[in-house]
Amino acid sequence: MRRALIVLVAAVVTSLATAQKAIVLSLEQSGADEIVENLWNNTTAPHSNGITADESLNEKCELENTTQTDLYIYKADPAIATGQAVVVVPGGGYRKICIKYDGFEVAKYLRSIGITAVLVKYRLPNGHYEVPLEDAQRAMHYTRTEGAKWGVDPAQVGILGSSAGGYLAAHVSTVTPDEQKPAFAILIYPVISGTTHSTHHGTFNHMLGKGRTDAEQEYFSLENRVTATTPPTLLLLADDDLTVPTTSSMRYYKALCRFGIPAAMHVFPSGGHGWAGHNEYRYADPAKEAIADWLEIEKNRK
Helix, strand or coil: CHHHHHHHHHCEEEECCCCEEEECCCHHHHCCCEEEEEEEECCCCCCCCCCCCCCEECCCCEEECCCEEEEEEECCCCCCCCCCEEEEECCCCCCCEECHHHHHHHHHHHHHCCCEEEEEECCCCCCCCHHHHHHHHHHHHHHHHHHHHHCCCHHHEEEEEECHHHHHHHHHHHHCCHHHCCCCEEEECCCCCCCCCCCCHHHHHHHHCCCCCHHHHHHCCHHHCCCCCCCCEEEEEECCCCCCCHHHHHHHHHHHHHCCCCEEEEEECCCCCCCCCCCCCCCHHHHHHHHHHHHHHHHHCC
């Protein structure tokens, strides 16, 4: 752990545009093949999250105060590559980014099955909902326009998110202009709804602020934003999740069905919240199989 922290200090770089310290983890730490550093930041992006503190990384490999957007690229082996890519947005309640398991481990798994993964270290909202949204949308655009060099079909770029990252993935899936929407989405125990008994209050607090109105809460409940052009979606969750109520995913699934969107939902008997990327999770293999099967279906969907 001490050695890891020393390496980490070496990985801290100063962004001249913002005069704040941004943390970029190394290829060794992330397991990535390539890093696109400083895609943009609070100065160069359309919106700022207003955070003035330096970025930080705690002992659990969770990022806080993020003000610079970076991409970690995991290139599929050409021998097994499907031509698909998945933009990965980790969770953390919009207060932090749980980049190790929700991010690095998930991306490495996708790479192992022939999927190029583009992991987004996004800027946290800090009350500015549009900031992570525009970061994820920019990552989608980058993957489509630059992906040819990794053997990626621009029509086969999807998105995967867990927890608050699941909210972000669903947000991209529902409000992005139709021609720019993901080809498919994978949502793992996602935050979806702002409804009192179905929400994760921390995520909505950090996205909209504690003083949000009922109308805002309803507007940002993504089950209300599903349309006929929302992409096919796979949902994975555990029945005993006490952090994000399962009714949140169920509301989204029902909305997808109402519009005739291809969808599947796997509810595992146990596991609670936060099991993505953990190989010791009891249902890790069935979850991985569900993802692999879904990606194969989407590859062949007409």
